[in-house]
Amino acid sequence: MHEIAPFAIPAMRDFVPQKLRPWIIIAFVLVFQFSGGVYLAAVSEMVGSTALMQEDIMMAGYASMVGMGLTFAIMFRLKFRFPTKVTFFVCGIAIILANLICMYTQSIPVLVVTCFFAGIFRMWATFECNSTIQLWLTPTRDLSIFFSYIYLLVQGCIQLSGLITIYTAFWSKWEYMHWLIIGLIGLVMLASVILFRNYRSMPKLPLYGIDWLGAAMWGSTLLCVIFVCVYGEHYDWFDSTPIRMASIAALVILALNLWRASFIRHPFIAIQTWRYKAVYITFLLYIVVDTLLAPSHLFEHIYMETILGYDSTNLISLNWVALSGIILGSVFTYYVFALRKWKYKTMTVIAFSAITGYLMYFYFRIDYDLPKEALALPIFLRSFGYVIIAICFLTALSRVPFQHFFEAVSVQAFVSAGFGSVLGTAILGRALNVVMKKNAILLSANLDHVNPVIGYIPQGVLYGALQQQALMVTMKELYGWLTIIELSCLL
Secondary structure (H helix, E strand, O other): OOOHHHHOOOOEOOOOOHHHHHHHHHHHHHHHHHOOOOOHHHHHHHHHHOOOOHHHHHHHHHHHHHHHHHHHHHHHHHHOOOOHHHHHHHHHHHHHHHHHHHHHOOOHHHHHHHHHHHHHHHHHHHHHHHHHOHHHHOOOOOHHHHHHHHHHHHHHHHHHHHHHHHHHHHHOOOHHHHHHHHHHHHHHHHHHHHHEOOOOOOOOOOOOOOOHHHHHHHHHHHHHHHHHHHHOOOOOHHHOHHHHHHHHHHHHHHHHHHHHHOOOOOOOOOHHHHHOHHHHHHHHHHHHHHHHOHHHOOHHHHHHHHHOOOOHHHHHHOHHHHHHHHHHHHHHHHHHHHHOOOOHHHHHHHHHHHHHHHHHHHHHHOOOOOOHHHHHHHHHHHHHHHHHHHHHHHHHHHHOOHHHHHHHHHHHHHHHHHHHHHHHHHHHHHHHHHHHHHHHHHHOOOOOOOOOOHHHOOHHHHHHHHHHHHHHHHHHHHHHHHHHHHHHHHO
16 A cells, blocks of 8 residues: 555654654644734724834834745755755754744844744745655645645644634733744654654755855845835835945845856756746736735735724634635635646636635625625635635646756745735825825815805814715725726736
8 A cells, every 4th residue: 555655754753643644744834834923904903003113013024024035945855955844843942943033022133033034934944844745745746635734734824823822812921922833843853853863865955056146035035015015104215325226135135146047057047947937927826816816915904904993803803804815715626626637727816806806806895894794705715716816836846857946936925925915905095095095085075164064063073084985986996996906906
């Protein structure tokens, strides 16, 4: 029976039952997925108790995603350089130190750099876990099956991490989330010492020849792009020196990096990687998808907090709905895409239809007294559609030759986990401010002293109602434009 040998996981000690070994690895990967530098769900609590702005914490959070994306290109080298036991121990120490630093530092550069490296070690440990049980999940190495599991794990942990973070901050303090993660990582390290041994399936593969300078240049480019998107509104975009300098730096570093990659022997990401259709098509489509889903990061929070008056615990409770969409989307994709081998086009149409339903629902239903239960359907559709898109786009990279496969995964992670969502949010945030000013002017055209009704309403109440109505009209208008764009993409 060929299933028994791969399940053995020889890196574990003999006294560990064979059937229990994969589940121990899954428990480990859940802990590593919950870990990180900062926890963006608690951004409001962190802003209230530190001297940091919301933009500072968002910048640190996205820096962690950049570190995660960069690590894919060298995952194979790390896998065969360090034993599983050493990997878990090193990554555990690094993540514990990162959590301690992020709790107590108020230096923005230290916070960003710490989160960047926290993302690297988090991804390293996650890859070690997932690669260890890949043959248990799919003995034939069918990547569509494997990636269905990956996105169920990753997206599910994102939702659960937000829930745990908010409930921890609500019942105690946001710092307790860091202490919880430190405790769980400590248990993982203790378990790895007891359950694992230093085992190598292949000779030690040295880390010589890795283009560390290229990795630093890619990371710097992405961080500059994220800086522009996160701090753009704060610094008034290109009217400010920091935004102009960051934009120029991103372009210069990117140009130098691509020029350098054209002649060195082993660049961090080869020029050839960008020429595969599966790479550049999914790269561009991810930008479109992240822009269309940008209301989930901006409009939903503004609408639910400002208009409907929900607090953070009510907001985060909707993560259960998002989690159900992720689970159903992953299971659906597993059965019809991985097992029944439905076409990429069919799956993409289904996913874009779900996203269209999400946008159209908010366009037609947005109102001042929308009940919380009515928000379940659009949030479910958003999560359902996105997880299908993510699994299909990642599986599409299996067409890339193995020589460039991990580099292609890094390229896709640059936009899917890195700057995609923050770019979409920046574009939509700028549109929100511009269109809201226009609508405020149009709505206030008749609000003057000549209007006899105005004299009986206090100025403060009148101004607040005007701004709220302008916000509602603006969000409805932008949802309409996004729906038109989404329908065009679908067609």
